[in-house]
Amino acid sequence: MNLSDSATASGSMDHLDGLAQDRVRAGEGSPEEARHVLECLQCKVEVEVLRFMANAMKDAQAVEVPAEVDRAILSTIPRRRRPAWSLLAGSAAAILAVAITLTFVLPAHAVDVVDAYALSRKGGDATEILRRCTAVDAPRPRKIHGNRFVAVDVYVEAGDRKLAAWQIEINTDDRAAIVGVEGGAGDAYRDPPTYDPKALQGGKLVLAALTTGPAPSGRVRVARIHVMETEKCELEVRLIAAATTGGERFEPKVKLERTGESR
Amino acid sequence: MKRAWTEWVLLALVVAFAGCESGSRTPSPGSTSGRAYRESTAEHEFSRRKLDDGGLAAPGAKADPSCDTDEELLVVEREGDDGENHGTGDRGKNWTKSPVQKPETVEIKRPRGGELRARLADKLVPIPLKHTDVKAQVSIYIASVTVKQQYHNPYDGKIEAVYLFPLPDDAAVRDFIMVIGDRRIRGIIREREEAKQIYQEARHQGHVASLLTQERPNIFTQFVANIEPGKSIDIDITYFHSLRYSKGEYEFHFPMVVGPRYNSQGSMDGVGAVPTGGTGTSGQKTEISYLAPDEITSNDISLEVDVDAGLPIEKVESPSHIVQIERPAATRATVRLAPNDRIPNKDFVLRYRVGGKGIASALAAYRDKEQGYFALVLQPPDSLEEIPNSAREMVFVLDVSGSMGGAPIEISKRTMERCLRRLAPGDTFQIICFAGCANAMAERPLPATPENIKRAMAYVQAQNGSGGTEMLTGIRAALEFPRDPERYRIVSFMTDGYIGNEQEIFGAVRRSIGGARIFAFGIGSSVNRYLIEGLGRIGRGTTAFVGLDESSEKAVDGLYQRIEHPALTDIRLTWSGAEIAEVQPETIPDLFVGRPVVISGRFRGSGVATLKLAGKIAGKDHFTTLSLNLDEPGARHAALPAVWARAKIASLSDRLLFTPDGADCAGAIRGVALEYGLMSQYTAFVAVDSSRVTEGATGTTVPVPVPVPAGVQYETTVPEKKK
Numbered sequence: 001m002n003l004s005d006s007a008t009a010s011g012s013m014d015h016l017d018g019l020a021q022d023r024v025r026a027g028e029g030s031p032e033e034a035r036h037v038l039e040c041l042q043c044k045v046e047v048e049v050l051r052f053m054a055n056a057m058k059d060a061q062a063v064e065v066p067a068e069v070d071r072a073i074l075s076t077i078p079r080r081r082r083p084a085w086s087l088l089a090g091s092a093a094a095i096l097a098v099a100i101t102l103t104f105v106l107p108a109h110a111v112d113v114v115d116a117y118a119l120s121r122k123g124g125d126a127t128e129i130l131r132r133c134t135a136v137d138a139p140r141p142r143k144i145h146g147n148r149f150v151a152v153d154v155y156v157e158a159g160d161r162k163l164a165a166w167q168i169e170i171n172t173d174d175r176a177a178i179v180g181v182e183g184g185a186g187d188a189y190r191d192p193p194t195y196d197p198k199a200l201q202g203g204k205l206v207l208a209a210l211t212t213g214p215a216p217s218g219r220v221r222v223a224r225i226h227v228m229e230t231e232k233c234e235l236e237v238r239l240i241a242a243a244t245t246g247g248e249r250f251e252p253k254v255k256l257e258r259t260g261e262s263r
Numbered sequence: 264m265k266r267a268w269t270e271w272v273l274l275a276l277v278v279a280f281a282g283c284e285s286g287s288r289t290p291s292p293g294s295t296s297g298r299a300y301r302e303s304t305a306e307h308e309f310s311r312r313k314l315d316d317g318g319l320a321a322p323g324a325k326a327d328p329s330c331d332t333d334e335e336l337l338v339v340e341r342e343g344d345d346g347e348n349h350g351t352g353d354r355g356k357n358w359t360k361s362p363v364q365k366p367e368t369v370e371i372k373r374p375r376g377g378e379l380r381a382r383l384a385d386k387l388v389p390i391p392l393k394h395t396d397v398k399a400q401v402s403i404y405i406a407s408v409t410v411k412q413q414y415h416n417p418y419d420g421k422i423e424a425v426y427l428f429p430l431p432d433d434a435a436v437r438d439f440i441m442v443i444g445d446r447r448i449r450g451i452i453r454e455r456e457e458a459k460q461i462y463q464e465a466r467h468q469g470h471v472a473s474l475l476t477q478e479r480p481n482i483f484t485q486f487v488a489n490i491e492p493g494k495s496i497d498i499d500i501t502y503f504h505s506l507r508y509s510k511g512e513y514e515f516h517f518p519m520v521v522g523p524r525y526n527s528q529g530s531m532d533g534v535g536a537v538p539t540g541g542t543g544t545s546g547q548k549t550e551i552s553y554l555a556p557d558e559i560t561s562n563d564i565s566l567e568v569d570v571d572a573g574l575p576i577e578k579v580e581s582p583s584h585i586v587q588i589e590r591p592a593a594t595r596a597t598v599r600l601a602p603n604d605r606i607p608n609k610d611f612v613l614r615y616r617v618g619g620k621g622i623a624s625a626l627a628a629y630r631d632k633e634q635g636y637f638a639l640v641l642q643p644p645d646s647l648e649e650i651p652n653s654a655r656e657m658v659f660v661l662d663v664s665g666s667m668g669g670a671p672i673e674i675s676k677r678t679m680e681r682c683l684r685r686l687a688p689g690d691t692f693q694i695i696c697f698a699g700c701a702n703a704m705a706e707r708p709l710p711a712t713p714e715n716i717k718r719a720m721a722y723v724q725a726q727n728g729s730g731g732t733e734m735l736t737g738i739r740a741a742l743e744f745p746r747d748p749e750r751y752r753i754v755s756f757m758t759d760g761y762i763g764n765e766q767e768i769f770g771a772v773r774r775s776i777g778g779a780r781i782f783a784f785g786i787g788s789s790v791n792r793y794l795i796e797g798l799g800r801i802g803r804g805t806t807a808f809v810g811l812d813e814s815s816e817k818a819v820d821g822l823y824q825r826i827e828h829p830a831l832t833d834i835r836l837t838w839s840g841a842e843i844a845e846v847q848p849e850t851i852p853d854l855f856v857g858r859p860v861v862i863s864g865r866f867r868g869s870g871v872a873t874l875k876l877a878g879k880i881a882g883k884d885h886f887t888t889l890s891l892n893l894d895e896p897g898a899r900h901a902a903l904p905a906v907w908a909r910a911k912i913a914s915l916s917d918r919l920l921f922t923p924d925g926a927d928c929a930g931a932i933r934g935v936a937l938e939y940g941l942m943s944q945y946t947a948f949v950a951v952d953s954s955r956v957t958e959g960a961t962g963t964t965v966p967v968p969v970p971v972p973a974g975v976q977y978e979t980t981v982p983e984k985k986k
Binding site: 026027051147148149150151177178179180181182183190191192193194195197198200201224226227228259 | 440441445446447448449450451452453461464465468470918921922927937938939940949950951952953954
């Protein structure tokens with residue numbers, strides 16, 4: 001257990017040095033070090049700051065920081081009294097530069113942890129701010145009870161052309177959630193089309209299917225989507241691409257039609 | 264959700280009491296089940312016929328003649344049958360080989376025993392799961408498996424079917440389709456709680472809906488709501504998983520039944536074993552109903568595995584089941600379960616040996632529009648086989664709990680005996696047996712002298728399976744006694760792994776492992792592979808599985824082959840020439856003789872990447888450099904993104920156990936699972952048919968009871984049914 005002997009804002013006592021704090025952050029600290037962090041507010045705050053930085057760095061893109069910006073940022077950082085930070089000075093400057101830059105673009109809780117840090121340095125109680133800023137982002141709350149379920153058919157107006165391939169995008173808002181994707185009518189598109197789960201998390205449903213067998217023409221029901229909605233809402237649909245059996249691109253109309261509602 | 268669970272439990276109790284005349288059974292003290300039963304029966308107005316235990320009446324007299332007469336439909340396996348003209352699925356038909364393509368060779372192999380045999384006066388229990396059909400395609404070392412569960416409502420009221428079933432512990436479940444007639448509805452991956460709420464809401468509004476949740480990495484629950492009387496609904500689940508590989512031999516396995524778990528006193532997060540109709544009595548969050556020895560169901564399973572090995576296949580066999588094998592080409596094999604071996608009460612295991620130097624392709628890659636994914640087989644250095652290992656301190660930990668009673672304990676004894684015979688003169692050894700508590704054979708490890716080995720064999724032979732499975736006591740006894748500085752410690756577990764506190768066990772191993780290595784033997788027909796593989800992974804050793812119909816010789820010899828030579832340890836990978844990221848597993852396991860390790864990762868860019876592998880062999884540095892052409896890998900496989908994401912979830916789940924920043928890991932697991940559309944402990948698949956509302960209320964919840972695994976004694980593992 002590496003304890004530094006520097007004084008803290010709240011009095012004179014031992015604290016973990018930066019390396020030990022980072023071990024605790026990474027889950028590699030000894031039981032004594034982990035216990036110390038649980039009991040010592042200052043160390044707890046600093047571990048949280050390290051954790052925040054590490055998390056921010058995970059998603060951060062490499063950015064060239066101009067030297068004058070770097071100097072300006074560094075000049076805002078108060079000189080640390082404890083030797084631990086001096087060990088990390090080189091990398092900490094870069095980390096802090098990115099972290100402080102990120103505070104301008106990240107959600108509010110990222111700013112909160114810096115506030116918590118600033119408050120604790122002044123001897124204040126940062127527990128409440130810490131609690132807020134370490135909370136996991138909850139998904140957007142969705143009202144489940146009392147919702148209604150509705151089936152929406154997806155039609156492609158192919159006219160006299162043979163519809164061999166199609167790709168569409170459907171956008172939902174907070175009032176609607178997709179709860180199933182079904183195939184269409186006829187053999188060509190009976191299997192449910194695949195969707196991109198990543199896009200769906202953003203409320204977008206991209207569907208696509210093709211057939212190398214006989215292709216239908218006219219008004220083709222290519223899919224049915226099952227939706228749970230809090231209130232009646234219009235889904236937006238747009239064609240991304242469509243092709244005829246000869247591989248020729250064309251732009252048929254795409255329509256959504258509600259077919260059944262539970263309430 | 265808590266309310267919903269309570270409701271399921273109460274409704275399940277309705278099923279338990281359904282066969283009884285009103286008032287013939289007394290609800291458990293303090294419970295409200297009696298009131299719930301009366302309310303529920305009044306609401307649904309089921310017309311029931313009396314069954315001996317807990318079934319609802321099937322609509323139409325023809326559906327289940329046994330219910331009227333107590334004369335049972337019999338499936339009797341005769342001694343000496345040759346695999347023809349009998350069986351549950353195709354009774355009365357001859358078992359013939361495929362007429363479509365003339366196979367090069369056809370083998371019918373039958374293992375010794377293991378079949379569940381129906382007897383006269385058995386009770387046929389009507390259940391909502393009619394049949395399970397499994398189709399697997401194996402390419403390189405990745406299997407793509409589709410499991411079709413066929414649900415059918417044999418009662419005259421609407422039901423919700425609930426089925427607890429196993430999948431391989433590394434299964435990347437990535438597709439879920441609900442089939443209603445000829446309509447196919449693809450399920451949506453959502454956060455678990457949200458998916459459960461959507462399912463409940465759809466169920467209450469009368470829509471046909473289904474929900475798939477994960478209880479353990481190898482245990483899942485399928486819920487299907489609002490199945491109308493006489494109607495059928497299929498659920499298609501697709502997953503990928505990697506085959507085990509050792510010394511030129513691949514192993515595909517498909518688990519068919521969840522074994523009965525032992526849960527420590529005070530535990531509520533385990534998996535409770537209950538008799539049919541006993542739902543809600545175990546006190547555990549997850550429960551599984553077992554058929555009593557005199558109960559049978561019509562549920563059976565069919566399975567087909569199509570192997571494309573990429574190299575000539577020298578040998579194909581199933582040590583667990585009777586199979587038909589077709590060989591359409593030298594590199595391919597199609598294996599099907601024989602119709603007389605279709606009772607889902609044991610793991611299906613298929614092994615095949617390929618020619619040449621073994622594993623087909625060292626590097627497999629796949630590129631999507633954003634980035635690439637790769638899987639790479641790290642082979643142990645050839646030089647390992649020439650270096651002898653130092654003296655060993657062998658600690659054998661033998662599970663002698665109730666679930667091991669009968670055949671499994673006898674196999675453990677044979678395995679132990681072979682292990683003892685292979686001890687080297689310089690070794691020391693200790694034997695620890697655990698059930699309700701742990702007992703060591705001697706105060707301290709003994710030298711491997713002939714006298715001590717003889718004494719050890721007598722000690723092992725005296726063991727019988729009974730009592731609980733307090734594995735923690737066995738782990739502490741094996742890992743926490745003082746270490747011999749002159750020897751390196753090998754701890755060898757022999758267990759079926761039937762415990763419900765896997766995470767507690769992993770935590771204890773992680774804390775106490777020190778410099779020891781764990782080699783875990785899974786013994787039995789349906790072992791808990793999640794536990795066994797976890798012991799091997801966290802214990803930095805390896806695993807082997809011995810089925811009821813197998814000799815343990817091969818598994819023991821494999822163990823000794825590995826521990827007789829040092830491993831390549833402390834492995835570090837350095838990449839250059841391409842942007843490689845997030846290699847899984849995060850900590851590369853030791854490389855033992857005959858046991859390669861598969862790593863996977865993401866990459867950007869193209870061309871040749873250089874991998875420098877550094878490690879230690881017997882304390883000395885070892886370096887290897889590999890050149891990998893990402894543009895021209897040995898193989899391409901579209902499943903690699905899902906396989907990588909599943910490995911990432913496994914790494915995060917391990918970190919969740921051992922680090923204080925649990926919330927970060929949980930969020931990361933959720934993020935990966937949603938991005939790649941995979942099942943996890945935080946995500947679930949839900950599918951709703953919103954186009955139609957079924958008539959009536961939500962229906963009765965009917966759990967699907969399953970047979971106890973082959974070789975496991977019902978009496979010692981499932982609590983007695985309350986009279």
